[in-house]
Amino acid sequence: MGTIIKDYSYTPAKIKRGYSGKSLYINLSDLRIEQKEITEFMKEKFTGGKGFDLWYLWHAVTPETRWDSPENEIVMSVGPLGGITQYAGTGKTLLCSISPLTDIPIDSNVGGYFGPLLKFSGWDAFELQGKSEKEILIFIDGNNGRIQIEEAEEYPEDTHLLAEELTKKYAENEDDMVNVSVVCSGSGAKHSYMGMLNFSFYDPRRKVCRFKQAARGGLGTILHDKKVKALVVKYRGVKPNLNDAADISTINKVGVKYHKEVHDLDHKQNKMRQIGTANTIMIMSQYDLLPTRNFQTGGDPEAVKISPEVFINEWLTQGLHDGCWYGCTMSCAKCADHFLITTGPYAGQRVTVDGPEYECAAGLGANLGVFDPQAILEENFYCDTYGIDLISFATCTAFIMECYQRGQITREQMGGLDLRFGNSQAVLELMHQISRGEGFGRIAGLGIRKLKKIFVEEFGADPKLLQDIGMEVKGLEYSEYAHKESLAQQGGFAMATKGPQHDEAWLIFMDMVNKQIPTFEDKANALYYFPMFRTWFGLVGLCKLPWNDLVPADNYKTDSPAKVPEHVQNYVDIFNAVTGKHIDKEELILQSERVYQFQRVFSVRMGKGERKDDYPPYRSLGPVSREEYLSRQELYDKQLRELQKLDPETMDLDEKIAATRRYREDQYEQLMDAVYRRRGWTENGIPTPERLKAIGMDLPELLEVIEPKL
Amino acid sequence: MKVLTHKQELCTGCLECELACSRAYFKTDDRNYSAIRIIENNKTYHANMCTQCGECINMCTANAIYRDRNGVVRIDKKKCVGCLGCVGFCTELVMFYADDLEVPFKCIACDICSKACPEGALEILVSRVKEN
Structure with a gap:
């Protein structure tokens, strides 16, 4: 279709023990294509995946670089275990860039076939730098060692159309379509800072492209700014040992054991194969964890309308494989087939909707006051095809709705949109406006941090209230868990390096329900171990879900059930079996910590990795409003009596809210102190030279960043 | 539908069926490459x-x-x-694999083992039952 403006040939590197040893660099400004060596130093210090991404990004940018600077890169890497087929969740790609929402490195992980096929095409990592003059697409042919850059103005913008067209274009026939994977965004990424990237995989049973999302932090916005419409990879010939594993026997054995566990236990545990991550909606509502109406409350009697049973029985196709990479028997990527769209440019068409995942049902559902499964699925479809991160969109729109509810902004200021909680038609119209870059949609996708400034400066809103209810830290919107009663999770969100996403730590049950980490030190230990452990998935190319969304039948008998020791050992065994190395579970944490501390220092370098940047909005910690206090008055009054020795009977409501706030903010300060100590940081949140030395990361460029801050 | 069936009362556990299968498909006498496995339990054979x-x-x-x-x-x-995945998911535990093979293997009701059985304990049945 478009003119080919660059044609580059290469000899695909052979993978040895999980690494191809090569990375691909493309500069869009001058269409330069280069190969780089993956050094032993990189493997030793950064392992792969997010580690490689951050290392390349560090060298690409300066402290002055912003998301739209030409030198900003999108870097992606799948990690040494990525692409093995025998275990569940082994196709994850990690992406990093300087985010338009946070101005610091964002990392986002995603399934779909692109990452593994890229590696099998010879590339452990892929850097995309510069900006193209014209809209282009990049095609990587891994079988023939060819990279083509093609003009792409004429292709459709929205993901479900673009990916289908490109998959058909590059596949030789129907059977070949599974060998093509597309990365693209959509029209919504043009007019928002929360544009995301869809990664496709072709579903041969449904005969449609399916999608997983690298959603967080505006990666789609950056891709669009670089004028890249799509990345396409094609590799035919996926086989079980393309990674050249040192010990295929162990991988097979551990894999079969895990598949059998899924078969025997999933229907008794989380039902991931039936409903995916949305299995927890009712549990979250029952435990006051389902964010409702901008995190004001943690559940709603109406939540039953969006319960897992409703989605299973009425919307989601059952009984077909739904994994986003080969071998994933957890099969959680559910979808609604033949779904009829009722609004916007695709009204009247029937489509396949990937989801809803938990974050979607909670965010676009309860958090917007929408308890209508059909509306949630339509919102889900449009966020995906427009290339909008539904977590940021949901949390940001919930904030807008509460500002409207509390009279901080008016309907007129929203261009006439009646964004009341529960009005899904207005939510959908807002999405369409973002897609078109019209009306309120021109600013609504800029994220909470920028909206707070606009609402205060231009609409006269109350800055203190907006600070309290705007659920963002570092500029990134919270993911969808209410957590006022879990101090550890408050820290897990607000002290997360990239911003408040729960992939670093999800400690709510350990902390609030099972009371396993009562002291500050216990919580700090958990906020050391779990972020380090979970970081590892992103270094090696794995998905977190198979770790603890299914546990062995006897897991409860182990000394640390929350860690799922048998599955941790599986990962150690698989890592060693692929790479031929001999790590143990302690070395695994060390691999993670090297990258974790590196990322913190990187954030410091970009101007946002200190104590001041780790504070949550008060809505995260406790009740901001009278209604919130009254919704759980019994609990809060009890806490005043027991924790503060105050008599709530003698206090008026505002005094009780103020006393609760003083106590909770002080608790959070104490938690920060404990966590910073445990992580080897100064009181100001800066990793110390001693800690960096202890983990072998006292690199001169890191010390240069932290020394002025000590 | 074609399916291999086994008459327990006739089976002596001679394992000729396993050998016939592994030899036919993988040219080996190693029973780990057979798609039929005879299990002894108290002098009876399953x-x-x-x-x-x-x-x-x-x-x-x-x-x-x-x-x-x-x-x-x-x-x-x-x-x-x-x-x-199919190996782990097979409720009958009859999807097999070997580390030097790229794909798992299973009984395809080919009749080779039943012809090799000296006791006539194996038989291919053809039925018209509903298929999924």
Whole structure:
């Protein structure tokens, strides 16, 4: 279709023990294509995946670089275990860039076939730098060692159309379509800072492209700014040992054991194969964890309308494989087939909707006051095809709705949109406006941090209230868990390096329900171990879900059930079996910590990795409003009596809210102190030279960043 | 539907069936390469082999398992990526694999073992039962 403006040939590197040893660099400004060596130093210090991404990004940018600077890169890497087929969740790609929402490195992980096929095409990592003059697409042919850059103005913008067209274009026939994977965004990424990237995989049973999302932090916005419409990879010939594993026997054995566990236990545990991550909606509502109406409350009697049973029985196709990479028997990527769209440019068409995942049902559902499964699925479809991160969109729109509810902004200021909680038609119209870059949609996708400034400066809103209810830290919107009663999770969100996403730590049950980490030190230990452990998935190319969304039948008998020791050992065994190395579970944490501390220092370098940047909005910690206090008055009054020795009977409501706030903010300060100590940081949140030395990361460029801050 | 059946009362546990199977498909006497496995329990012999139930068809992560014209469940070797999901998911434990093979293997009701059985304990049945 478009003119080919660059044609580059290469000899695909052979993978040895999980690494191809090569990375691909493309500069869009001058269409330069280069190969780089993956050094032993990189493997030793950064392992792969997010580690490689951050290392390349560090060298690409300066402290002055912003998301739209030409030198900003999108870097992606799948990690040494990525692409093995025998275990569940082994196709994850990690992406990093300087985010338009946070101005610091964002990392986002995603399934779909692109990452593994890229590696099998010879590339452990892929850097995309510069900006193209014209809209282009990049095609990587891994079988023939060819990279083509093609003009792409004429292709459709929205993901479900673009990916289908490109998959058909590059596949030789129907059977070949599974060998093509597309990365693209959509029209919504043009007019928002929360544009995301869809990664496709072709579903041969449904005969449609399916999608997983690298959603967080505006990666789609950056891709669009670089004028890249799509990345396409094609590799035919996926086989079980393309990674050249040192010990295929162990991988097979551990894999079969895990598949059998899924078969025997999933229907008794989380039902991931039936409903995916949305299995927890009712549990979250029952435990006051389902964010409702901008995190004001943690559940709603109406939540039953969006319960897992409703989605299973009425919307989601059952009984077909739904994994986003080969071998994933957890099969959680559910979808609604033949779904009829009722609004916007695709009204009247029937489509396949990937989801809803938990974050979607909670965010676009309860958090917007929408308890209508059909509306949630339509919102889900449009966020995906427009290339909008539904977590940021949901949390940001919930904030807008509460500002409207509390009279901080008016309907007129929203261009006439009646964004009341529960009005899904207005939510959908807002999405369409973002897609078109019209009306309120021109600013609504800029994220909470920028909206707070606009609402205060231009609409006269109350800055203190907006600070309290705007659920963002570092500029990134919270993911969808209410957590006022879990101090550890408050820290897990607000002290997360990239911003408040729960992939670093999800400690709510350990902390609030099972009371396993009562002291500050216990919580700090958990906020050391779990972020380090979970970081590892992103270094090696794995998905977190198979770790603890299914546990062995006897897991409860182990000394640390929350860690799922048998599955941790599986990962150690698989890592060693692929790479031929001999790590143990302690070395695994060390691999993670090297990258974790590196990322913190990187954030410091970009101007946002200190104590001041780790504070949550008060809505995260406790009740901001009278209604919130009254919704759980019994609990809060009890806490005043027991924790503060105050008599709530003698206090008026505002005094009780103020006393609760003083106590909770002080608790959070104490938690920060404990966590910073445990992580080897100064009181100001800066990793110390001693800690960096202890983990072998006292690199001169890191010390240069932290020394002025000590 | 074609399916291999086993008459326990006739089986002497001679394992000729296993040998016939592993030799025919993998040119080896190693029973780990046989798609039928005879298990002894108290001098009686149970045969483990695919019942052609087809539960593995829809769960296959590569869409590589299908039922052929004779109702036999088959693996398309070109499509299979060796994930071994079907091995873990087979309730009868009759989807087999070996570390030097790229795809798992199973009984395809080919009749080789029944012809090799000296006691007539194995038989291919052809039925018209509903297929999934």
